[in-house]
Amino acid sequence: MTATYVRRLFDQQAASFDETLMERLDYRGPEILLEAVRGIAGPRLRVGSMLDLGCGTGLGGAAFRPHVDWLVGVDISPAMIAKACEKGLYDRLAVNDLRCFLDAEADARALYHLVLAADVFVYVNDLAPVTTAAARVLAPGGFLAFTVETHAGDGVVMQPTLRYAHAQAHVRAAIADAGLELLRLSHASTRTEKGAAVAGLVVVASKPVPSAAATAEPD
Numbered sequence: 001m002t003a004t005y006v007r008r009l010f011d012q013q014a015a016s017f018d019e020t021l022m023e024r025l026d027y028r029g030p031e032i033l034l035e036a037v038r039g040i041a042g043p044r045l046r047v048g049s050m051l052d053l054g055c056g057t058g059l060g061g062a063a064f065r066p067h068v069d070w071l072v073g074v075d076i077s078p079a080m081i082a083k084a085c086e087k088g089l090y091d092r093l094a095v096n097d098l099r100c101f102l103d104a105e106a107d108a109r110a111l112y113h114l115v116l117a118a119d120v121f122v123y124v125n126d127l128a129p130v131t132t133a134a135a136r137v138l139a140p141g142g143f144l145a146f147t148v149e150t151h152a153g154d155g156v157v158m159q160p161t162l163r164y165a166h167a168q169a170h171v172r173a174a175i176a177d178a179g180l181e182l183l184r185l186s187h188a189s190t191r192t193e194k195g196a197a198v199a200g201l202v203v204v205a206s207k208p209v210p211s212a213a214a215t216a217e218p219d
Contacts, residue, residue, distance in 0.1 A: 003097050006123055007076045010056070014079035017057050021191070029118040029190035030063035033145050036202045037114065040143070040183050051105075051112040051137065053098050053146075054120030058084035064116065065089050072112070074101045098124075102133035111139040117146035119190055122163040125156055127174035131205075135178040138207040144180060145204045147190050161193065171203055180205040 013020065021027035038045050045067045052060045055073030057080055065071055072092045075081050081095050094101060098120070115134045124130055127148075134144050151157055151165040159165050168185065175182045184204040189197035 003076060007078075010075070010077035011079040014057065014077060014083050017080070017083065021059070025191040025193070027059070027119070027191045029147050030060040032188050032190055032202050033060070033116060033118055033147060034063050034067075036184055036186075036188075036204050037143060037145050040204055040206075048113045049111070049139075050114040050116060052090075053102075053115060053117040053134070054123075055084055055090070055093070056080045058087045058089050060116055060118040061089040062087065064114075068114070074098065098130060099133055102130070102137055106133070106136040110137055111142070112137055113139050113142045115142070115144045117144075119147055121146055121148050121166070125164055127166060127171060128177045131174045131178040131180065135180055135207055138180075140207055140209040142207050143183075143204055144178075144206070145202075147188065148201050148203070150187075150199050150201045165199070166201070168201065171201060175203070175205045178205075179208070181208055 047068045049070040050064060050068045052071065052073040055061060055075050058073065061071055061073055061084065071090050073084055073090045074094045074096050076097055078095050081093050084090060085093055115138060121127060121130065131144065138144060148171060149163060149165045151167060154167050154169065156170055157165050171185060172182060182205050186202055188202040189200050191198050
């Protein structure tokens with residue numbers, strides 16, 4: 001799926017995006033992710049720095065802002081970023097492709113304690129490159145939390161909605177390829193389509209903390 005297609009799609013939807021998701025599609029991705037992260041980190045969740053991938057108009061930022069000291073959002077759509085900016089939730093916002101942004105942040109040695117992708121990877125075919133790029137900007141012990149749509153078969157399929165559905169095995173392989181530890185993978189529907197819940201997964205993984213032996217200076 002080309003960057004140009006995704007950018008145009010969301011630029012066109014920006015004006016009515018929140019209303020469409022919340023009122024017509026019963027969207028609840030950020031809330032599901034917040035519950036999942038809290039289930040692992042504890043109810044008194046406190047995050048030093050968070051990166052909201054594909055932040056859109058800032059629905060994920062609104063859910064997590066009370067628990068985050070420094071909040072960064074990136075989206076490919078300038079119109080979406082403009083809407084997010086109006087809400088005053090983010091400490092930094094950027095218009096960029098996800099992979100390009102992650103690579104630049106890794107080169108700048110930026111580290112985040114939480115990388116979030118709410119209903120974003122449905123526009124990504126192979127998850128391995130983006131989970132690997134996200135792992136590079138995670139602080140040791142940090143979390144990658146995301147949602148995807150899923151199906152009962154193998155691999156990745158393009159659905160009639162032009163959104164990808166990822167099999168559980170594909171998600172597990174992408175997490176393993178990124179060198180992350182899978183902490184949670186469970187069924188969760190983030191939206192409805194034509195009155196029916198869309199099958200999905202909520203995923204939380206962490207970046208291992210290096211052992212003392214691995215980080216010790218040689219004699």
